[in-house]
Amino acid sequence: MADRWNLVVIGAGPGGYEAAVEGAKKGMKVALVENRELGGTCLNRGCIPTKTILHTAELYHELQAGPSIGLRTEQAAVDMDLVQKRKEEVLKQLRAGIAALMKTNKITVYDGTGTIVDRCHVSVRPESGGPVLLETDHILIATGSVPACPPIPGADLPGVVTSDGLLDKKDMFGHLIIIGGGVIGMEFASIYSSLGHPVTIIEALDRILPGMDKEIAQNLKMILKKRDTDIHTGARVEEILRDEDGKGLICRFVEKDKVCEARADGILIATGRRAYTGGLISEESSQEIRDMAMERGRIVTDGNQETSVPGIYAIGDVTGGVQLAHAATAQGRSAVAHMAGEEVSIRLDIVPSCVYTSPEIGCVGITADEAKEKGISVITRKYLMSANGKSLLSQQERGFIKVVADSETQCILGAQMMCARATDMISQFAAAIVNGLTLEDMAKVIFPHPTFSEGILEAVRL
Incomplete structure (x- = not known):
């Protein structure tokens, strides 16, 4: 006898576990299936560990300029064993937080590989023991991606x-x-x-x-x-x-x-990375599941994240497109809303992109070149962060804030930022685009001084 659920989510990355929580909040009985650690690639092999190590690297780099700001440092060194230990502490704490979140929302977590049998059944194979069959109204695939390696001779060499x-x-x-x-x-x-x-x-x-x-x-x-x-x-x-x-x-x-x-x-x-579907479909899957629409290894979905099989949805990296944790989370919440018969309110077409280099990079919407290709007449405003007091006193690298707006309505269409805290500040432009704000609308806001964010005001006021 199969256990009965309203929603079975396969994959416990940011898209999967957030969708599970969203379903639980809507009154669904939810099961979450994961064959590795909670948190998926982002938490365990991507965003979080990379940024944890980056934090150490950036502090070390700043220390090298210590004498120029009156800070004397002698024999500063990086101990990678301790960096790795710190990284593992961060991951462990965040995984524990996700586990607590699942418990609070009464979401049952199954350790094992989920295989879709048909549109209403998922078989879970744990590392030991026999398979468990889950019966469900909806299935959400959130199995993510793995590194893509081109066929380069010698790519398998040590090092x-x-x-x-x-x-x-x-x-x-x-x-x-x-x-x-x-x-x-x-x-x-x-x-x-x-x-x-x-x-x-x-x-x-x-x-x-x-x-x-x-x-x-x-x-x-x-x-x-x-x-x-x-x-x-x-x-x-x-x-x-x-x-x-x-x-x-x-x-x-x-x-x-x-x-x-x-x-x-x-x-x-x-x-780059490629969609991961290992074990998702097997010989025990129905013909309908084996015929699920796929393109170049990724699962094809419609505007509601639903696959070619009714009742089965897919989100995040496994669908190709924008491979970002926050995009997967938004897609998951939208998919669950559609399952519940609710109107989807999240703008999935406006997704901020971030690069955690030094200085940071944040982008959203379209660039001036993309606007030109689409035949959209735009105006561009650009502010050099070398004139920003916070940037100067903290010895930031060269940077700028660029804003792209419709030349007729002055509605903001895009923004590109390369400066300290760009990944935190780009959301202001995402909110502006989603809500149809103009340059004038953003210029009405008082920004605190001295901050990096006041560069936004200078850019929209130019």
Whole structure:
């Protein structure tokens, strides 16, 4: 006899566990299935551990400039064993918080791999013991993603890692090569360069952070170069080899039709992530489930996050698109609202993007170039944060705030920020876009002084 539920969520990352809580708050009997740790990739192998290590790296980098602000530091050093210990403490505390949240909301957590049998049944296979069959009204797939590794010869050599491996490393590579100039690559470049380790970046496209504003990429490139980072763009990796003494690695790549080589102690492959569906569908699944619409390994959904099988929904990285924890959370809450027959109120098209480099990067909406491609007439306001008092006194790197608004209505359409606390402040522009605010509307607000946020006021008032 199967246990009966209103909602079974497969995957306990930010999208999955938040959706489970949302369902419980709406009176649903909810089960949550997870074959690893609560919190998913974001908490255990992504956002949180990366930013925990970044915090240490940035403090260490600031200490190097101590004498210029009257701070004497002698023999400052980073102990990676202690950094890893601190990271694990943070993860343990946050996992405990999620477990408590599940208990408070009376959500039953099943440890094991969830397989969809049909639109009303999920089979859970624990590591030991027999499978458990769950009967449900709705199924929500939130199985996330895993690092994507292109077929590069030599990618399986010792010393070649993905973000998962680099996060667990107890020591640091002396010199790190990063294949991929996207968000993951740039954050690890920031960690290594802030700790005084040389970095080489190899990116196939014509610039780093190719999906963001060109000026952000240019600024970050200049900053990283000052920190002993060598950046190659428009470069295609051919192979990875062990060097002559057997201790280091050689990355061979083609740049401007010329074969080049970079040598390092370790190589990070940071070429993106792919949807994870391991064990989700098997031979025991019905034909309807095996025929579920998928595209390039990702699950296809409609505007309500519902798959081609009625009653089965999918959210987050497993659906492709924007691979961000907060996007998955919003999608999960929207999906549960649709299951409950409620109107979906969250604007899923306005998703802030953040990069935790130094300085931080925050973007939302469209850029001026994207507006031009769409035939939208816009005006752009830009404020240089070098004129901001808080930026100056805290010795921040070069940065700016750029705002894109409709030239006729002056409604804000997008914003790009590269400055201290950009990831905290970008939400103000997201709120402005969602609520149709104009430059004038934002200029009515009094911002405190001295703060980084008053740069927003200066940008909209220009």
